[in-house]
Amino acid sequence: MTRWALLTADPTHELRLLAVQYASRKDRPATVPGALPYGERLRRTAKALAEHPDLESPLRRAGLQRHFPPAVADVLGEEDTRLATDLARERVDSAELCAALARAFVARASLRYEAAGGWPPLMSGRTRDALVTAVTARLGTLELGVSDRLVKFGMRLGLRFGASTMMERRHDIVLERHALAGDVLHYLTRGQRIRDFIKATIAQAADDVVLVAHSLGGIASLDLLVGEHIPAVRTLLTVGSQGPLLYEIGSLPSLPFGEPLPDWMPRWVNVYDPRDALAYVGSSPKLFGDRIEDVRIDNGVPVLDAHSAYFDSDEFYDVLDSCLS
Structure with missing residues (x-):
């Protein structure tokens, strides 16, 4: 690299x-x-x-x-x-x-x-x-x-x-990346419309849904499924997501730190690239333990590109196939 x-x-x-x-x-x-x-x-x-x-x-x-x-x-x-x-x-x-x-x-x-x-x-x-x-x-x-x-x-x-x-380039890099932090902050203050959109999209699909969500989408999807029982979703597949981090710092709206995932939470598979600075794991006993399956993949690109490369990675599609089967 x-x-x-x-x-x-x-x-x-x-x-x-x-x-x-x-x-x-x-x-x-x-x-x-x-x-x-x-x-x-x-x-x-x-x-x-x-x-x-x-x-x-x-x-x-x-x-x-x-x-x-x-x-x-x-x-x-x-x-x-x-x-x-x-x-x-x-x-x-x-x-x-x-x-x-x-x-x-x-x-x-x-x-x-x-x-x-x-x-x-x-x-x-x-x-x-x-x-x-x-x-x-x-x-x-x-x-x-x-x-x-x-x-x-x-x-x-x-x-x-x-x-x-x-x-x-520090100033330029901050300007280039500040939009992501802004999106997360916007979600944390006005996230209901995003969760409503995800819920409506699930309702349009058949039962037995595998919900695939990248980055901020993973936060919103996790938040939705923790806060509400949606039986149609059998698997949540988060990709390069910050959900575990928000939970750990007490900023996940639906679940205060220290409280377990609800019984109705579907299977949760969390894909991350260790070079992706915006991807977090959650299988630590202090976080979600065995309620989450962290799957490490290598997108084969440097740090600043890793967050964008999952959906062009054969390793990711192997994980997706296993979720769909």
Whole structure:
């Protein structure tokens, strides 16, 4: 996850490291009179990526179709990219360079998605890696990976840079995320309409309902089912939810801390990713004990993206299948 955490902070940091590595070599790439240099051919191939039919499906799965072409242009416009591609030797460096370019394009596209919508793309690590593999293949190789030595060096630099960047962006991050806290506070003061909406939606379904609720929806659904017996619901499946936290701090409206769940409470399965800073577990004896089933999954993405990636994770759908069976 360290690699993608760094790419989220700086999508071209791997290309910067490669440019430094290539520039330190005594020899320069050989040129053939009348032929386009490798770097120029690679940049031209990259510019045409968005039109390649093989990328249509992985881009659509990741939700990045609209953001990928300008992201490619962003990365290709960076001086580090130009230096890395100009100094690379085709037969020696193509594997690591194409992979680094692919990761930079996907990281930049993800940042553009977040800037447009205010939230990271709903993309699991598996979907992200499949897209990177597809882009790398289109660039000319399926071999992945900057050398381990370079990655370790970059991570040492990147961790410093990343911590510094997070501090510098603290104000922006707070502004980006304050809406979630505002939603929770709004619910705690005016949550009845939300609970009424969930109840009405349950009533429109047949009996034997599995109620799936993400984040704040998990709080509201838990609150509803604790406060009122609704026999149609046989399972509550919360995903990345803060319900256990609100109970622990005495802020869950329907259940004061220390009081048990009511007898009518249906089976409760609680899915969480340990990297999701907004997901909480509740199976501690001091909380809900065996009345809740905490299920840990790995969305395969960094901390700031983990809360959005559940619904693109095969592990989540395995849990959902078990609830539906």
